[in-house]
Amino acid sequence: MFVYTIRRLLQTIPVILGVTLVVFLMMHLIPGDPAQIMAGERADEAQVEQMRDRLGLNDPFYAQYTRFVVDAAQGDLGNSVRSGRAVSSEIGARFWVTVELAFYSTLLSIFIGLIAGIVSATKRNSFLDVFIMIFALFGLSMPNFWLGLMLIQYFALPFDWLPVSGWGTPEQLLLPVITLGTAGAAIIARMTRSSMLEVIHQDYIRTARAKGVKERYVIYKHALRNALIPVVTVVGLQFGVLLGGAVLTETVFAINGLGRFVVEAIAMRDFPIVQGSVLVLAMLFVFVNFLVDISYRVLNKRIELD
Amino acid sequence: MENPKTMIKVDELQTSFYTSKGEIKAVDGVSFDVPTGKTLGIVGESGSGKSITSLSIMRLLEDPGKIKGGKITFSGEDLLAKSESAMRSIRGNRISMIFQEPMTSLNPVFTIGDQIAESYMIHEGLSKKQALKKALGMLELVGIPSPKDRLKAYPHQLSGGMRQRAMIAIALACRPELLIADEPTTALDVTIQAQILRLINNLQDELGMSMMLITHDLGVVAETCDYVAVMYAGKIVEYADVNTLFHSPKHPYTVGLLKSLPRHDIDQEELEVIKGMVPRPDDLPDGCRFAPRCPFATKLCEEKLPTLDTMADKNQVRCWIYTDQWDGPEVNVKNDYGTAQSK
Ligand SMILES: Nc1ncnc2c1ncn2[C@@H]1O[C@H](COP(=O)(O)OP(=O)(O)OP(=O)(O)O)[C@@H](O)[C@H]1O
Ligand code: SF4
Ligand SMILES: [Mg+2]
Numbered sequence: 001m002f003v004y005t006i007r008r009l010l011q012t013i014p015v016i017l018g019v020t021l022v023v024f025l026m027m028h029l030i031p032g033d034p035a036q037i038m039a040g041e042r043a044d045e046a047q048v049e050q051m052r053d054r055l056g057l058n059d060p061f062y063a064q065y066t067r068f069v070v071d072a073a074q075g076d077l078g079n080s081v082r083s084g085r086a087v088s089s090e091i092g093a094r095f096w097v098t099v100e101l102a103f104y105s106t107l108l109s110i111f112i113g114l115i116a117g118i119v120s121a122t123k124r125n126s127f128l129d130v131f132i133m134i135f136a137l138f139g140l141s142m143p144n145f146w147l148g149l150m151l152i153q154y155f156a157l158p159f160d161w162l163p164v165s166g167w168g169t170p171e172q173l174l175l176p177v178i179t180l181g182t183a184g185a186a187i188i189a190r191m192t193r194s195s196m197l198e199v200i201h202q203d204y205i206r207t208a209r210a211k212g213v214k215e216r217y218v219i220y221k222h223a224l225r226n227a228l229i230p231v232v233t234v235v236g237l238q239f240g241v242l243l244g245g246a247v248l249t250e251t252v253f254a255i256n257g258l259g260r261f262v263v264e265a266i267a268m269r270d271f272p273i274v275q276g277s278v279l280v281l282a283m284l285f286v287f288v289n290f291l292v293d294i295s296y297r298v299l300n301k302r303i304e305l306d
Numbered sequence: 307m308e309n310p311k312t313m314i315k316v317d318e319l320q321t322s323f324y325t326s327k328g329e330i331k332a333v334d335g336v337s338f339d340v341p342t343g344k345t346l347g348i349v350g351e352s353g354s355g356k357s358i359t360s361l362s363i364m365r366l367l368e369d370p371g372k373i374k375g376g377k378i379t380f381s382g383e384d385l386l387a388k389s390e391s392a393m394r395s396i397r398g399n400r401i402s403m404i405f406q407e408p409m410t411s412l413n414p415v416f417t418i419g420d421q422i423a424e425s426y427m428i429h430e431g432l433s434k435k436q437a438l439k440k441a442l443g444m445l446e447l448v449g450i451p452s453p454k455d456r457l458k459a460y461p462h463q464l465s466g467g468m469r470q471r472a473m474i475a476i477a478l479a480c481r482p483e484l485l486i487a488d489e490p491t492t493a494l495d496v497t498i499q500a501q502i503l504r505l506i507n508n509l510q511d512e513l514g515m516s517m518m519l520i521t522h523d524l525g526v527v528a529e530t531c532d533y534v535a536v537m538y539a540g541k542i543v544e545y546a547d548v549n550t551l552f553h554s555p556k557h558p559y560t561v562g563l564l565k566s567l568p569r570h571d572i573d574q575e576e577l578e579v580i581k582g583m584v585p586r587p588d589d590l591p592d593g594c595r596f597a598p599r600c601p602f603a604t605k606l607c608e609e610k611l612p613t614l615d616t617m618a619d620k621n622q623v624r625c626w627i628y629t630d631q632w633d634g635p636e637v638n639v640k641n642d643y644g645t646a647q648s649k
Contacts, residue, residue, distance in 0.1 A: 207476070222413055
């Protein structure tokens with residue numbers, strides 16, 4: 001297990017390098033000239049050229065990329081074009097807001113999704129099952145910003161104890177977390193249900209029953225542990241979708257997180273901010289997938305790699 | 307009062323599956339009993355209802371299967387009248403089952419030790435530590451090499467034969483009074499089959515268990531069983547002690563099965579097989595269920611289902627030939643089977 005963890009950790013290095021390359025290329029291939037923007041609207045050609053020199057944009061491509069990676073590794077992501085402050089400190093505080101939002105939303109979707117999925121599977125074809133599955137279908141098909149707007153319209157506005165914006169207090173957490181967590185809960189519920197239904201007909205479940213195991217333990221011990229294996233993968237994939245959703249959710253609820261920050265930076269053509277934020281979000285995704293792989297491995301003893 | 311020497315008595319058991327296509331009578335009026343310490347073999351082709359009979363005894367049928375009628379008496383107790391929790395305390399404790407598929411019958415995410423120990427924790431209320439200690443003893447008993455390491459192994463780390471041994475260890479952990487072995491060796495290599503059968507036999511003697519051995523293989527029956535029930539399409543067609551069955555088989559289906567066994571004592575040009583297919587359970591013939599494949603079938607056979615009657619040598623046979631109503635020519639099923647079939 002230890003060997004596996006180290007090995008899996010080493011595997012993230014090429015992935016992270018790949019991410020930096022993509023982020024770097026993205027910034028250089030999209031239209032708009034950072035030097036022009038930083039020098040200002042009215043700068044003449046000479047001033048722009050001077051700015052280009054200062055930013056190192058005239059250096060050969062590989063030199064620029066190497067500098068970017070080396071600086072990034074030391075926590076230096078450059079300075080914001082607009083405010084002039086270090087990108088890393090601009091991102092820092094907002095990053096934790098987004099992580100918090102993503103974390104609580106994931107927690108909510110796992111919690112609701114698992115319970116709903118298990119209930120659905122064990123009470124298959126019952127009224128409850130049908131109800132949960134219809135609900136899950138809605139949860140999946142509803143765009144998350146729209147769900148956010150509806151929650152504001154029908155919950156926040158009529159009851160004044162639920163704030164429509166901001167971040168920090170438990171009341172402020174509630175609606176954004178529901179907004180962001182619903183789609184995940186729906187996917188996890190469906191996945192858990194189908195996985196449970198498959199597992200419940202396996203021979204080893206019959207063996208457990210033939211041993212005299214109580215039905216509750218048959219479900220929660222023998223079946224669930226196996227059924228969770230594919231679900232864990234979904235949770236990992238879902239996290240990427242969630243980060244995307246965070247951008248919209250933060251915008252709808254005016255939360256000062258990284259997602260909204262990126263959107264603003266794009267509008268302002270603040271390249272270093274966009275570049276830094278995307279890099280940080282991508283690394284977060286890589287990290288979560290690392291955790292998912294580890295837990296997958298803990299659950300599924302059949303994968304023997306060492 | 308039941309005869310105390312009878313371990314389990316099954317009386318007119320009827321188990322059906324209620325599907326959208328209608329009722330499927332998987333087990334249709336099956337009766338037999340297993341005397342204490344003895345082994346009953348149940349043979350028959352695929353789909354004849356052998357597994358459903360054993361799952362009915364365990365009361366482990368899955369939807370849409372239901373026990374429709376009959377009585378199951380285990381050690382004098384009416385199993386069908388028991389509550390689910392009373393049944394649970396019997397399963398894996400007083401009646402155990404071994405399944406056909408060793409590759410899939412063990413839970414892949416728990417160690418072998420945990421899976422054996424669970425029985426002790428459920429039925430004997432032992433702590434995990436004590437239970438694991440007894441589990442180790444079981445692994446030794448079923449002859450798994452280096453049992454200490456195997457205790458911590460996961461099923462995928464064992465071969466098919468070793469898994470079946472582990473399965474036997476689970477089944478026998480609490481020293482059951484009755485063991486139901488549902489084709490315990492079918493999925494294994496021939497050499498491993500013999501080892502596993504010998505192991506089961508030895509353990510049966512050692513623990514004094516009664517046993518129901520379900521199999522396709524009459525050869526296995528000859529080696530291990532005291533009594534045999536031959537099943538065909540949800541019904542027992544012949545029921546006898548092993549010697550009688552092998553020396554004077556009566557039912558044409560039994561004779562057909564015996565003829566299809568490879569033999570060493572006579573020269574065989576080729577194995578004879580029973581022609582045709584087992585009838586689909588949702589489309590059973592009105593009369594004798596074997597009639598479409600039986601070389602002796604008459605009009606009477608096609609119209610009326612024969613009953614299971616006791617013969618002079620205590621054999622029970624379900625066939626018109628042995629009744630007064632028989633409307634065909636006089637036959638000796640055992641001798642005439644081959645010639646009748648080739649016509
Ligand atoms: N879940 C089910 N739904 C409908 N019918 C079923 C179901 N399970 C079993 N049956 C029916 O019950 C009949 C008997 O099945 P059973 O498993 O007892 O056969 P078997 O004698 O054990 O065969 P095998 O030698 O292949 O194990 C089958 O022919 C099948 O039609
Ligand atoms: S009753 Fe008739 S069809 Fe059935 S086995 Fe006997 S002879 Fe054959
Ligand atoms: Mg079977």
